[in-house]
Amino acid sequence: MLGKLKEKLRSFIKKVEENVEKEEKEAEKKGLLDKVLMVEIKEKDVEKALEDLELELLEADVALEVVDALKERIKKNLVGKKVKIGTNKEKIIEEAVRDAVLEILRPPRKIDLIEEIKKAEKPYVILFVGFNGSGKTTTIAKLAHWLKKNGFSVVIAASDTFRAGAIEQIEEHAKRIGVKVIKHKYGADPAAVAYDAIQHAKARGIDVVLIDTAGRSETNRNLMDEMKKIARVTKPNLVIFVGDALAGNAIIEQAREFNEAVKIDGVILTKLDADARGGSALSVTYATNAPILFVGIGQGYDDLIPFDERWFVERILGESNA
Structure with missing residues (x-):
């Protein structure tokens, strides 16, 4: 690595x-x-x-x-x-x-997600954005699993009503980790799905709402506009950009695209275990001025770990071959 x-x-x-x-x-x-x-x-x-x-x-x-x-x-x-x-x-x-x-x-703001959730009014809403193929849906399931292990209740909004199979994919993950999914039919308004998930969380005292969204690209303005609408309707506590470590230099433009549309608060970098080069972490932090919160280092639900910049630097400067 x-x-x-x-x-x-x-x-x-x-x-x-x-x-x-x-x-x-x-x-x-x-x-x-x-x-x-x-x-x-x-x-x-x-x-x-x-x-x-x-x-x-x-x-x-x-x-x-x-x-x-x-x-x-x-x-x-x-x-x-x-x-x-x-x-x-x-x-x-x-x-x-x-x-x-x-x-x-080290960007200006350091985020301790556990402390942020504890001190915020419930539910704490996290909106996930990212390009197609970045591993966003799987990452949401991994984060839901991590949050549960840390004592928080979670509900997921299946607001990717665009990609075929997206709702079934998030439902399957949710079933495995034991969290509820709020969904509508394909083609439904993604912002309405997210809104319903927040109302569900408020009614049942659920701590955190995780909002899945359709994978966006700079060539699809309609999807980018939809994402802005979801952000307006839900007023998320945190917007997380999910980036693929294997995307190379492209990740910096991807991150900027989303940062301009909805301000990115934090980053999750996926597939770091498969990234033989390692430059993406430096690039995405610099481009967004937002901290890397977690990194994906494998396929399992436990393979999402909080990012520690000293751990990363040790991997690229230490004597270890890890």
């Missing part, structure tokens, strides 16, 4: 380390070496390695604007830094790269 991105970042760290070691050798030649001598990391030590890193990050599906932002942060963290000769330079350079990646992954 995430092997491509990990490989590229570790290659960059090695190149900068080699450049700084050359500076040390030059100091030795000039007879300047002593126990307290500090070598300053110069722009030239970093610049060439950053040029190589840019191409390598693009190969790892990190969007160009994210690459630029990451390069600037790495340069700011490294250039001018004084390194004592004989210290572990790899560790110092790695820490600068780690901090730069964490800056990208």
Whole structure:
């Protein structure tokens, strides 16, 4: 998992380390070496390695604007830094790269979903949006399962009345995890389905309403307008964009499309277990300025885990091959 991105970042760290070691050798030649001598990391030590890193990050599906932002942060963290000769330079350079990646992954708002639900007026309404094939319906079932395990009651609104088989799919998932689905017929108004689910939750004291919607694409304006209508009618507490980690650079445009239509509050990234490149997480966070809340790491209902940016960074910078 995430092997491509990990490989590229570790290659960059090695190149900068080699450049700084050359500076040390030059100091030795000039007879300047002593126990307290500090070598300053110069722009030239970093610049060439950053040029190589840019191409390598693009190969790892990190969007160009994210690459630029990451390069600037790495340069700011490294250039001018004084390194004592004989210290572990790899560790110092790695820490600068780690901090730069964490800056990208940490948007202004941090969401603790359990606490948000506890303090909000019931029901807490979550609207799910995403492109076709992103795994949205399955993700909703996984989140419903996670919420139940954390002590919340859940109802699902089958507001995808457009795609053939969508209602049966969400009903089958709901049956397996033991939650109720509110549905109408195919072709019905999706906003009306969502409204009825909220009224059902209010009448029965249910904690959370999860609203499934039809997979949207930028070429289908009617479906995008429908999604805006659902948001107007339901006034959700949270809008979650479900993105496919395998979508590569396309995910940044997908996220922007939805962010313009209905403001995205959080992201769930699916298929991270199958993503050998790893750039999507950086790209989608940067594009939406919204936190990644969960990641999908398998097919089972328990294979949706809360996202931890330090866990992610460890996977792309740590020694582990996980």
